[in-house]
Amino acid sequence: MSVNLGLPKIARPAPPELPGLPDRFGRTATDLRISLTDKCNLRCTYCMPAGGLDWLAKEQVLTDAEIIRLVRIGVDLLGVRELRLTGGEPLVRAGLVDIIAGVRRNHPDLPVSLTTNGLGLDKQAGALKQAGLTRINVSLDSLHAQTFAQLTRRPFLDRVLTGLDAADDAGLGPVKINAVLMRGINDLEAPRLLDWSLDRGYELRFIEQMPLDADHGWTRDNMVTAAEIRAMLEAGGFELSPDPRRRDGAPAERWQVRRSGAAGTAPAGTVGIIASVTEPFCADCRRTRVTAEGRVRSCLFSHEETDLRALLRGGAADGAVAERWREAMWAKPRAHGMDHTGLGDADYVQPDRTMSAIGG
Ligand SMILES: Nc1nc2c(ncn2[C@@H]2O[C@H](COP(=O)(O)OP(=O)(O)OP(=O)(O)O)[C@@H](O)[C@H]2O)c(=O)[nH]1
Ligand SMILES: C[S@@+](CC[C@H](N)C(=O)[O-])C[C@H]1O[C@@H](n2cnc3c(N)ncnc32)[C@H](O)[C@@H]1O
Ligand code: SF4
Numbered sequence: 001m002s003v004n005l006g007l008p009k010i011a012r013p014a015p016p017e018l019p020g021l022p023d024r025f026g027r028t029a030t031d032l033r034i035s036l037t038d039k040c041n042l043r044c045t046y047c048m049p050a051g052g053l054d055w056l057a058k059e060q061v062l063t064d065a066e067i068i069r070l071v072r073i074g075v076d077l078l079g080v081r082e083l084r085l086t087g088g089e090p091l092v093r094a095g096l097v098d099i100i101a102g103v104r105r106n107h108p109d110l111p112v113s114l115t116t117n118g119l120g121l122d123k124q125a126g127a128l129k130q131a132g133l134t135r136i137n138v139s140l141d142s143l144h145a146q147t148f149a150q151l152t153r154r155p156f157l158d159r160v161l162t163g164l165d166a167a168d169d170a171g172l173g174p175v176k177i178n179a180v181l182m183r184g185i186n187d188l189e190a191p192r193l194l195d196w197s198l199d200r201g202y203e204l205r206f207i208e209q210m211p212l213d214a215d216h217g218w219t220r221d222n223m224v225t226a227a228e229i230r231a232m233l234e235a236g237g238f239e240l241s242p243d244p245r246r247r248d249g250a251p252a253e254r255w256q257v258r259r260s261g262a263a264g265t266a267p268a269g270t271v272g273i274i275a276s277v278t279e280p281f282c283a284d285c286r287r288t289r290v291t292a293e294g295r296v297r298s299c300l301f302s303h304e305e306t307d308l309r310a311l312l313r314g315g316a317a318d319g320a321v322a323e324r325w326r327e328a329m330w331a332k333p334r335a336h337g338m339d340h341t342g343l344g345d346a347d348y349v350q351p352d353r354t355m356s357a358i359g360g
């Protein structure tokens with residue numbers, strides 16, 4: 001079943017006999033992102049409403065076995081080469097360790113990473129590593145307790161920092177830190193966040209805020225742009241030079257960082273900037289997403305979803321599930337859920353789902 005979420009449906013031919021998950025614009029998805037839950041224990045203002053959302057009922061959410069099977073279909077039949085577990089907050093999913101262990105049993109060499117807010121990592125990091133998790137990204141927008149609480153609507157900065165210590169001890173590196181900068185709230189903290197990340201050996205990435213928040217508070221003018229971020233870092237004591245490594249479909253553009261006055265020395269580390277709005281990277285997008293209830297979203301901003309759960313629960317063979325998934329990806333929009341880039345343009349329509357409910 002394909003679920004149209006509001007826009008006119010376009011008639012499309014079936015995908016050709018190409019291997020994997022190709023789309024109509026010459027891209028092939030190899031990076032699978034699965035949301036393990038729509039629930040979360042933070043309420044970041046750019047993502048969730050203060051009162052939370054109507055959570056999915058347990059029976060609506062894919063089971064551990066269904067997730068492990070979908071990953072197997074993705075890897076064995078559809079050319080998936082890496083897996084990202086996300087949410088909502090994936091650490092609140094009871095079966096997380098079992099899911100990772102099950103995936104790892106089937107795919108000894110698959111890179112499996114987790115994007116998390118870090119709450120509860122102190123207790124789970126060791127078990128996650130032992131189950132076969134490869135590495136981790138932790139979202140952290142501020143190192144000031146008060147600013148953290150303002151942005152996330154919860155006073156839990158210390159718990160995130162404890163979680164990061166545990167991730168280091170468990171060997172879940174290289175750790176990446178995700179920070180969304182919000183004008184007038186944490187934007188001036190950008191150099192300090194970078195300094196702290198360099199000292200701890202983390203790769204910090206700044207993310208342009210995207211219009212995916214429940215409160216519909218995003219405006220193009222108020223968003224902190226990649227160009228502004230680079231300028232703030234340079235004014236704040238850092239020199240940036242392009243990272244010579246190939247980007248390889250990654251959302252983050254990476255920069256080598258030297259502390260000012262250290263020209264000619266080895267870089268102190270790298271910083272990434274994910275400029276989904278002002279410098280979009282859709283032309284080289286390699287992503288396929290599955291929501292917590294088992295729907296394929298071919299693009300973060302899609303208005304159409306394709307249900308795989310009914311097939312999984314209806315006794316369909318792996319090949320039939322794979323074929324439906326291929327059809328969904330063939331219909332992937334060119335960019336930003338449309339036929340052109342343009343978050344915030346007059347014709348941009350924000351998806352009904354928030355980032356947390358899509359699986360960021
Ligand atoms: N426009 C767009 N932005 C994305 C997409 N995927 C992730 N992002 C943004 O990039 C941020 C970081 O995503 P992560 O899950 O930490 O990881 P990543 O950068 O995709 O991948 P790694 O560098 O391999 O860890 C997200 O918070 C989103 O804001 C995407 O498909 N499209
Ligand atoms: C939706 S969260 C899910 C995983 C986990 N709860 C976390 O926060 O890392 C994944 C990423 O999406 C980012 N994000 C959420 N809403 C966003 C928005 N409106 N624009 C840009 N990034 C956003 C978060 O900062 C986080 O790094
Ligand atoms: S960004 Fe992550 S931690 Fe923050 S509310 Fe959304 S899902 Fe939760």
Ligand code: SF4
Binds near residue numbers: 281300333
């Ligand atoms: S907006 Fe859509 S097409 Fe562009 S990078 Fe994200 S998922 Fe890919």
